[in-house]
Amino acid sequence: MNIAVVGTGYVGLVTGTCFAETGNEVVCIDVDADKVQRMQQGEVPIYEPGLKTLFDRNTRQNRLQFTTSLEEGIKDAEVIFLALPTPPNGDGSADLSYILKVAAQLADLITDYTVIVDKSTVPVGTADQVHDTLASKISPELFDVVSNPEFLREGVAVDDFLKPERVIIGTESQRARNIMERLYKPFVRQGNPIYFMDVRSAEMTKYAANSFLATKITFMNDIANLCERVGANVDQVRIGIGSDSRIGKRFLFPGVGYGGSCFPKDVEALVRTGQDYDYDLRILQSVIEVNNRQKRILADKLVQYLGEDLCNKTIGIWGLAFKPNTDDIREAPALYIIQELLDRHATIKAYDPEAMENIRTRFGDQVHLVSDAYEAVIDVDALLIITEWSVFRTPNFEVMKSLMKQPIIFDGRNLYETDYMAKKGFYYESIGREV
Ligand code: UGA
Secondary structure (H helix, E strand, C coil): CEEEEECCCHHHHHHHHHHHHCCCEEEEECCCHHHHHHHHCCCCCCCCCCHHHHHHHHHHCCCEEEECCHHHHHCCCCEEEECCCCCECCCCCECCHHHHHHHHHHHCCCCCCEEEEECCCCCCCHHHHHHHHHHCCCCHHHEEEEECCCCCCCCCHHHHHHCCCCEEEECCCHHHHHHHHHHHHHHCCCCCCEEEECHHHHHHHHHHHHHHHHHHHHHHHHHHHHHHHHCCCHHHHHHHHHCCCCCCCCCCCCCCCCCCCCHHHHHHHHHHHHHHCCCCCHHHHHHHHHHHHHHCHHHHHHHHHHCCCCCCCEEEEECCCCCCCCCCCCCCHHHHHHHHHHHCCCEEEEECCCCHHHHHHHHHHHCEECCCCCHHHCCCCEEEECCCCHHHCCCCHHHHHHHCCCCEEEECCCCCCHHHHHHCCCEEECCCCCC
């Protein structure tokens, strides 16, 4: 099949590359000429495990191509995916201007029946808006607008795309449904379902899924904070409740709050949708508040122990990305923690396997970035662990102790056992466990 993907962010690029992998002819379109040129020269502009291999294979076979021209890119496309940004407006709602602008442009270009697919996370009703934008210029016989939300996690996006637990397709058109089914069949061969539903339910499914997951984590963070106060251990509680299959083991790890480009934005946008329809989503409002508090928790613990004034202190940081296996720092707890430390005039030494360039862009030389984990603890008064990269899981504690000014660790991801750390001679605070 001939496919076009408009927008080459991580969703668009992964989508395009994975569809090329099953033999489709894919053209990816982006307005960023520099980025398109780099991709044409074989460079993958984002860090996503496994993507480069697929990208190389499919570009070599010319099944995956790049252009800045919408007209050229969609020329032969039977299906056009819109994977465009939907950044939050000042009021938390999603900005649809990119999507609607492209929809208007497509109306001038489409001549044969085409399926237009909303891949970005968009508020309920967006597919109808895209439909109306096109229908104001061309016959509705010429197109269908489908909602096909993605459930890709950064860091495992390729795997999630190739082996989805489910595919959600929102359309009321049988013709579009058949085309979408043909496209996705190769990815659900293990028997995982493709769920067809109406467009608005598909759009809602995406927001409900992300909001539920954000709520699950936030609930666990709240329980963890209470565990500390009552002398319980959240690790035990997590295992205890997670083994009930109605609750489930996954996504119950307490930490320094959820971040990234999806949960914060999507939870806000759903609350906003509620307001638009005069419905108060109180649980989600609390989720936002509790998560904001959780993002500061590691800095609060540090200040409580070392004192308000950090002006003569050097603090080491392990992990800057919002989660492991990505270089993404959008809404990362590290940003809030670093700002708090800078406001208190601390000196910061930080290490992250992938995200340091992004931190440099954001904070310049205010944060001293170093080239490995041990260098980040030399002469520090305390170490903060913010992201659970595998490389931090089994360090040599003897070496660390010899390098640190004081053997003090505040661990936002519960990487180590508290008893073990005490035996090794560390002052060790984590989340939801006794000191
Ligand atoms: C999330 C969803 O998991 C994807 O299904 C969805 O497609 C994506 O958003 C999106 O809307 O595009 P992602 O933001 O990449 O994916 O990251 P997650 O792995 O879901 O992690 C989100 C946040 O939750 C991270 O800050 C992570 O550290 C935190 N988290 C996750 C916890 O604190 N504890 C956990 O047990 C799990």
